[in-house]
Amino acid sequence: MITRTATARYEGMGKTGKGWVSTQSGVLKDSRYGFNTRFEGEPGTNPEELIAAAHASCFTMALSFALANAGHNDGILETEAKVKLDQDGAGFKVSRSDLTLTASVPGIEEAELRRLADEAKQNCPISKLLNAEMTLDVTVN
Numbered sequence: 001m002i003t004r005t006a007t008a009r010y011e012g013m014g015k016t017g018k019g020w021v022s023t024q025s026g027v028l029k030d031s032r033y034g035f036n037t038r039f040e041g042e043p044g045t046n047p048e049e050l051i052a053a054a055h056a057s058c059f060t061m062a063l064s065f066a067l068a069n070a071g072h073n074d075g076i077l078e079t080e081a082k083v084k085l086d087q088d089g090a091g092f093k094v095s096r097s098d099l100t101l102t103a104s105v106p107g108i109e110e111a112e113l114r115r116l117a118d119e120a121k122q123n124c125p126i127s128k129l130l131n132a133e134m135t136l137d138v139t140v141n
Contacts (some may be wrong), residue, residue, distance in 0.1 A: 010034070021045065048083045048094065055097050055126045056081035062124035066116045067105060075105035096133040104141040114138055 006028070010019040020030040028045070037044030056079045063077055079101045086095045101117055121127055121136045 008033075021050075048085050051094065051126075051130070052081040052083040052097070055083070055124075055130065056099065058124040058126035059099055059120055060101075063101070063103075063117055063120035066120055067108070067113075070112070070116065072105050072108055075103065075108075077105075078102045094130070094132055096135070097127075097130055098135045098137070100137045100139075102139045102141065108140075110140050113140060 005024045006021060008019060008021045010017050012018060015035040017034055019033045021033055022029050022031070032044035033046055034044065036042040038046035038048075059081070060077050060079045067073075067075065067077075079099055082098045082100075083094055084096045084098075085092055088095075099121060103113055103117070105113060117136060117138050121134060127134060
């Protein structure tokens with residue numbers, strides 16, 4: 001079993017509060033977040049952006065391993081994840097994550113790439129965690 005950690009600190013409450021998030025690896029170190037970074041476009045991060053980064057990177061890595069296992073050892077995969085935050089009654093919910101993959105894999109048939117990408121979308125650990133509505137759009141170069 002592998003355990004990864006992150007910490008969040010929030011000072012003040014509600015819209016006037018300010019937060020900082022850090023990761024075990026140090027990639028994020030006291031990165032600012034709060035109402036203004038989440039809803040008003042101020043510099044900093046937000047939970048949905050972090051989920052999008054996690055989903056894009058997890059899916060892309062899972063697909064790269066699937067491609068390697070199928071004998072494709074060269075190429076470039078680039079994935080964008082768009083995580084949607086919608087109102088849900090009095091609160092909010094993450095309702096979906098839309099993945100857009102652009103792939104350049106020499107010698108692969110498009111049907112095989114699409115099949116492996118769909119399997120990676122279904123089976124990467126972050127997809128399983130999210131259990132939200134997801135789409136996948138694939139562009140083959």
